[in-house]
Amino acid sequence: MKKTGSQILCECLINEGVDVMFGILGGVIIPFYDTLPQYPQLKHILVAHEQGGAHAAEGYARATGKVGVCIATSGPGATNLVTGIADAYMDSVPLVAITGQVTRPLIGKDAFQEIDITGITLPITKHNYLVTDTASLAKIVKEAFFLARTGRPGPVLIDIPKDVLTSLTEFVYPDRISLPGYKPTVQGHPSQINKAARLINESNKPLIIAGRGAIISQAYDELKQLAEVAQIPVITTLLGISSFPESHILSYGWLGMHGMAYANLAVEECDLVIAIGMRFDDRVTGKISGFAPNAKIIHIDIDPAEIGKNVRVDVPIVGDIKPVLQSLNKDIDRVDHIEWISRMDTLRKEHPSINIRDTESIIPQYVIRQIYEITKGDSIVVTGVGQHQMWTAQHFWFDKPNSLITSGGLGTMGYGLPAAMGAKVAFPEETVWCIDGDGSFQMNIQELGTIARENIAVKIAIMNNGFLGMVRQWQELFYEKRYVATPLRCPDFVKVADAYNIPGITVKNKIDVIPSIKKAMETEGPFLLNFIVEPEENVYPMVPAGAALSEVLEEPLKKVRCK
Amino acid sequence: MLTSKHTLVAMVTDKPGVLNRAASLFRRRGFNIDSITVGHSELPHVSRMTIVVVGSSAMVEQVRKQLEKLVDVIKVADVTGEGTIIRELALIKVKAVSTTRSEIMQIVDIFRAKIVDVAADSLTIEATGDEDKLSSLYNMLRGFGIKELARTGCVAMVRGGAKSAAIDKESLKDIQ
Ligand SMILES: Cc1ncc(C[n+]2csc(CCOP(=O)(O)OP(=O)(O)O)c2C)c(N)n1
Numbered sequence: 001m002k003k004t005g006s007q008i009l010c011e012c013l014i015n016e017g018v019d020v021m022f023g024i025l026g027g028v029i030i031p032f033y034d035t036l037p038q039y040p041q042l043k044h045i046l047v048a049h050e051q052g053g054a055h056a057a058e059g060y061a062r063a064t065g066k067v068g069v070c071i072a073t074s075g076p077g078a079t080n081l082v083t084g085i086a087d088a089y090m091d092s093v094p095l096v097a098i099t100g101q102v103t104r105p106l107i108g109k110d111a112f113q114e115i116d117i118t119g120i121t122l123p124i125t126k127h128n129y130l131v132t133d134t135a136s137l138a139k140i141v142k143e144a145f146f147l148a149r150t151g152r153p154g155p156v157l158i159d160i161p162k163d164v165l166t167s168l169t170e171f172v173y174p175d176r177i178s179l180p181g182y183k184p185t186v187q188g189h190p191s192q193i194n195k196a197a198r199l200i201n202e203s204n205k206p207l208i209i210a211g212r213g214a215i216i217s218q219a220y221d222e223l224k225q226l227a228e229v230a231q232i233p234v235i236t237t238l239l240g241i242s243s244f245p246e247s248h249i250l251s252y253g254w255l256g257m258h259g260m261a262y263a264n265l266a267v268e269e270c271d272l273v274i275a276i277g278m279r280f281d282d283r284v285t286g287k288i289s290g291f292a293p294n295a296k297i298i299h300i301d302i303d304p305a306e307i308g309k310n311v312r313v314d315v316p317i318v319g320d321i322k323p324v325l326q327s328l329n330k331d332i333d334r335v336d337h338i339e340w341i342s343r344m345d346t347l348r349k350e351h352p353s354i355n356i357r358d359t360e361s362i363i364p365q366y367v368i369r370q371i372y373e374i375t376k377g378d379s380i381v382v383t384g385v386g387q388h389q390m391w392t393a394q395h396f397w398f399d400k401p402n403s404l405i406t407s408g409g410l411g412t413m414g415y416g417l418p419a420a421m422g423a424k425v426a427f428p429e430e431t432v433w434c435i436d437g438d439g440s441f442q443m444n445i446q447e448l449g450t451i452a453r454e455n456i457a458v459k460i461a462i463m464n465n466g467f468l469g470m471v472r473q474w475q476e477l478f479y480e481k482r483y484v485a486t487p488l489r490c491p492d493f494v495k496v497a498d499a500y501n502i503p504g505i506t507v508k509n510k511i512d513v514i515p516s517i518k519k520a521m522e523t524e525g526p527f528l529l530n531f532i533v534e535p536e537e538n539v540y541p542m543v544p545a546g547a548a549l550s551e552v553l554e555e556p557l558k559k560v561r562c563k
Numbered sequence: 564m565l566t567s568k569h570t571l572v573a574m575v576t577d578k579p580g581v582l583n584r585a586a587s588l589f590r591r592r593g594f595n596i597d598s599i600t601v602g603h604s605e606l607p608h609v610s611r612m613t614i615v616v617v618g619s620s621a622m623v624e625q626v627r628k629q630l631e632k633l634v635d636v637i638k639v640a641d642v643t644g645e646g647t648i649i650r651e652l653a654l655i656k657v658k659a660v661s662t663t664r665s666e667i668m669q670i671v672d673i674f675r676a677k678i679v680d681v682a683a684d685s686l687t688i689e690a691t692g693d694e695d696k697l698s699s700l701y702n703m704l705r706g707f708g709i710k711e712l713a714r715t716g717c718v719a720m721v722r723g724g725a726k727s728a729a730i731d732k733e734s735l736k737d738i739q
Binding site: 118119122123126127147179180181182303304305307308309 | 575576580583584587588591621624625628629631632633634635636637638
């Protein structure tokens with residue numbers, strides 16, 4: 001039977017298991033929206049801004065591991081997606097972005113709202129497509145979803161001219177995919193796994209660094225088994241948080257610029273790094289020449305291009321984390337590393353890193369800790385970008401697998417609210433907290449409208465310090481306190497929420513922190529808490545940009561050196 | 564770090580934009596490319612790209628891996644080495660007057676090049692060879708005055724039975 005491009009697109013989306021899409025329509029993509037009523041199983045959530053749609057799709061994708069879908073019209077609709085696509089690219093988030101394009105005869109003529117979105121997104125997508133005929137649409141959609149979710153996940157964009165959506169063609173759903181240039185390696189090479197096992201069995205001070213790859217691969221049990229059998233301390237990257245329970249006796253926090261000092265110092269002391277699904281980002285390694293100077297490195301990653309990109313690697317293993325660890329675990333000796341573990345405990349005792357000061361005023365660390373206590377950690381936590389993000393990663397204890405959703409690679413302010421919305425749509429029964437900064441929150445504040453209309457019960461906690469706090473901290477520490485363009489004058493967020501019919505409370509006194517969090521939890525639907533916090537609180541520990549991990553600053557200008 | 568010249572051969576599906584994808588990758592990752600050429604291969608719907616890049620072996624390995632990550636790239640081989648034939652074509656328009664013409668023709672002969680056009684004040688020479696040969700020819704002719712130079716960039720092939728750049732035809736049977 002002949003079908004229109006729009007109908008074919010809908011049928012393909014259903015075949016791919018899509019149940020919700022986030023988007024905004026416009027001239028060239030009306031034909032697609034016009035067919036949506038024929039396919040009631042495809043839920044569409046109208047967002048307020050395409051960036052919000054892209055981040056919502058990311059939040060959905062990161063919470064579920066499924067492909068998130070966002071939709072935009074041509075021109076400005078498509079360009080508004082760019083930040084979200086870039087974010088998904090940096091953090092390996094499976095995303096399919098569908099954009100409308102002007103009709104084929106108009107392409108290249110600078111037509112109204114024509115933009116070369118495949119050109120623009122070339123370096124920030126895993127792959128992208130401009131669909132040039134309706135007959136190839138089904139094949140392209142199938143490929144796009146396959147590419148987005150397999151191997152190292154990432155965003156794929158499909159740009160569809162309006163007349164491709166309206167033309168009729170015989171609909172044949174392709175039964176298989178042929179991509180000769182795309183064959184991700186899943187199983188690790190046995191001899192490499194052997195070498196890795198030997199290194200692990202021989203090492204005295206091994207250290208696991210787990211990244212988001214372990215979460216994507218859902219290798220929670222395998223990671224735990226490796227750590228427990230060989231008694232290996234586990235630290236994670238920021239994006240690896242919640243790949244391993246943080247209250248586990250072998251968990252030693254996370255490393256990097258604002259990671260725990262003891263985690264950073266452990267990297268200096270260890271004799272073997274087992275890097276699992278992480279990519280040695282500069283925020284993680286600090287000065288590269290000072291990274292793990294005494295250690296051999298085993299690097300397991302599904303993306304061969306990540307291996308040897310930033311650090312020298314002794315044993316590379318290309319493959320999916322879960323099966324690789326399953327094979328590796330078979331060859332691991334049961335040992336206890338008592339000395340090394342007790343050294344780790346000493347490091348932690350000497351460099352506590354995340355103690356919370358007793359203050360009269362409200363500090364964000366305290367608020368975040370209380371949200372943790374009250375939720376008992378049973379929540380998906382989504383953040384913006386800045387100090388509050390780091391404090392969340394430090395002071396909330398993530399035991400639940402895949403429970404922190406944060407923008408790591410791109411560091412996108414404005415990520416929190418829409419991503420939280422996407423996560424909540426994915427898991428309506430779960431508690432979802434959005435812990436945001438007053439600056440970040442305002443970058444996609446418009447999605448309050450979506451949250452209100454769809455009654456998406458996200459609990460929002462704004463750490464309102466009246467500054468673009470993280471930048472202010474850099475100005476304080478490295479630019480002699482010249483606070484150029486960092487003070488904010490925010491609107492009354494509770495009034496803003498109220499305008500959307502979302503209840504909220506401004507919290508100015510410490511004694512009100514706990515009751516207000518409880519109130520937010522007890523109230524059905526979305527709720528906003530506006531915490532007026534200490535304006536010039538700083539995030540510590542801190543490894544200054546360009547310094548080695550061992551040069552971590554623990555308190556203002558007190559340098560701690562290892563040994 | 565030790566840098567040297569590497570020649571990579573990439574087999575790619577001949578989809579629109581594939582050259583753009585490769586070029587964009589080199590630019591964005593700061594890889595310095597000496598030359599890049601693309602044309603048909605022995606397989607329908609598969610093009611062959613030859614990329615000459617100068618860098619350390621670690622950097623060239625990154626170029627290779629990043630290229631292989633592109634979905635339209637089927638296979639990349641580093642064919643640098645003794646057993647590889649590398650050829651480039653050049654057209655050189657050189658100033659020639661009656662007093663210099665025969666001297667130029669002698670040089671052309673020595674380099675087994677060809678004169679493809681003769682005008683009152685110039686000769687146009689066609690030459691093929693590896694990069695060194697073309698560069699020395701160019702240097703020999705420079706004294707006469709070069710009016711125009713066009714070089715194609717290199718193509719490469721491994722000698723004899725070796726097939727380092729070839730790909731399994733079975734895996735390609737569904738490409739359209
Ligand atoms: C879109 C975007 N613009 C600019 C930045 C640079 N930046 C990083 S953190 C930060 C301040 C964040 O302020 P806020 O959201 O209030 O959080 P705080 O640091 O105060 O907790 C800025 C401007 C960024 N990361 N993203």
